[in-house]
Amino acid sequence: MKILLVIDRLTNPHAGTEGQFLLLIHLLQKAGCELRVLILANSEWLNANPLPCATVIVGSSSIKSPRTWWRVYAQARQAKADGFELAHIFFNDASVVCPPMFALAGIKSIISRRDMGFWYNPIYRLLLPFTGKFVSCALSNSHAVAEVTANVEKIPRAKLRVIYNGFNRALSADSKVTELETLKLSGAAIFGLVANIRPIKRMQDAISALSRLDFGLYNPHLVIIGAGDPSDLQVLASNLGVSNRVHFLGSRSDIPDCLQYLSAGLLCSESEGFSNAIVEYQFAGLPVICSRTGGNPEAVSQDKTGWLYEVGDVAELSRAMEAVLAEPECAQAMGITAKNEAESRYTIDAMLEQHLLLYRELIGVKS
Structure with missing residues (x-):
């Protein structure tokens, strides 16, 4: 199964969304998925920490720039030609630009929502209900977040899903601080x-x-x-x-x-x-x-x-x-x-299995 993972930028591996994004890369690779990561803007952290899979830097992240939209569309067309049919999108700007551009290229989109929308400004409130029409699924990490997504972005409730964060319970305290x-x-x-x-x-x-x-x-x-x-x-x-x-x-x-x-x-x-x-x-x-x-x-x-x-x-x-x-x-x-x-x-296994089930459902692949 080929999955395109998309994010605005990666700057802090210990932050909530970025940490879960990196964890998802590890888990999906371990499950045998072929991944390609599309990142709108480069960062010092990313330069110092290359990802363990194919990575493309768009080099433009502003939703106001036509260059961002065109470059994302070009990458979507290439991904489609390479057999990718589904994209999982994280963070704000990517979830505005990518769904319509991916839809034009024939790729379905999942947008992730992981907070209560404190970042919704007038521009996002105007654009998201439109670009959301091209979204196949809005995936949230709590029912509270899913409710906000439905109300603000006008995502139909039939397209809402909730998967709680997974945590590596194998981690243990073995060193003194x-x-x-x-x-x-x-x-x-x-x-x-x-x-x-x-x-x-x-x-x-x-x-x-x-x-x-x-x-x-x-x-x-x-x-x-x-x-x-x-x-x-x-x-x-x-x-x-x-x-x-x-x-x-x-x-x-x-x-x-x-x-x-x-x-x-x-x-x-x-x-x-x-x-x-x-x-x-x-x-x-x-x-x-x-x-x-x-x-x-x-x-x-x-x-x-x-x-x-x-x-x-x-x-x-x-x-x-x-x-x-x-x-x-x-x-x-x-x-x-x-x-x-x-x-x-909140186990890793449960989170991974629910993601795989969702991907298969949207792509039309049987387990």
Whole structure:
């Protein structure tokens, strides 16, 4: 089976969508698929990390440029001539340009949607309902995301599919992380937040919630793992008197090693499709405290695998953190339940099999 995978650009292999894109390449190759990756714009990361399959750089990514549309069409015609009948498209600009150009060349398109559409601007809202007419399937990673896609992009519900993110449960924590080892040995209860530092992640809420805890009774610390400039958050922590309790580890590739030190995983986003971080927390056996938005309620069950709170409600978030500190055995039991659920719902094998079934259905190939 020949599959064309398309994405705007690849710059951070640890980011949610890009990480899943790279994982999908690995899994589909292992399953015997012939792949060709089409990337609209080059990047330093891609130059330093060639993909393990045929890769074409379009060299133009602006949806306002006729050159982008023409180059995509030329690549679609070549792909069709080479026997490719289906394209799976990731990110915003590619999902605008590619479906109509691929349709002209006789290639069916799947667009992936993995967030609640915070990126929808007036131009996208105008174009997507039109270019969406050429889409064979809109694939989302949660039912919440699928609902937004149907409403904004006017994709018929018969074309909507949901496949949850897959996670490599073979990953295990087998190395010490010096910074966290020292904290743990000091008796700290560590809350972790894994995400790149962006306004939509509302990391200031976690810092504010931490500052409300009783440091006479407990010894809580907050660890933030992700790329981005932490300077504004560091100023906030200093102003709230918790700078010695908030630690920024930056972007890391040893996330499982870091998670073994945590008491709970946090996610404070104002918008979230289906969070890889939540799945990572759960596979690590952690209870999750997260905002009630997007696909989060599909992954976290209140008082069973964690706590849900309203976006921006710092007091409610702080109370959930205090519950972890006050009843650690209960929190640990929630983490065990979360791990069991994750191992049955978010496996690599399940994600791969569902993708293959969808591809075969659209191409018309029997299993």
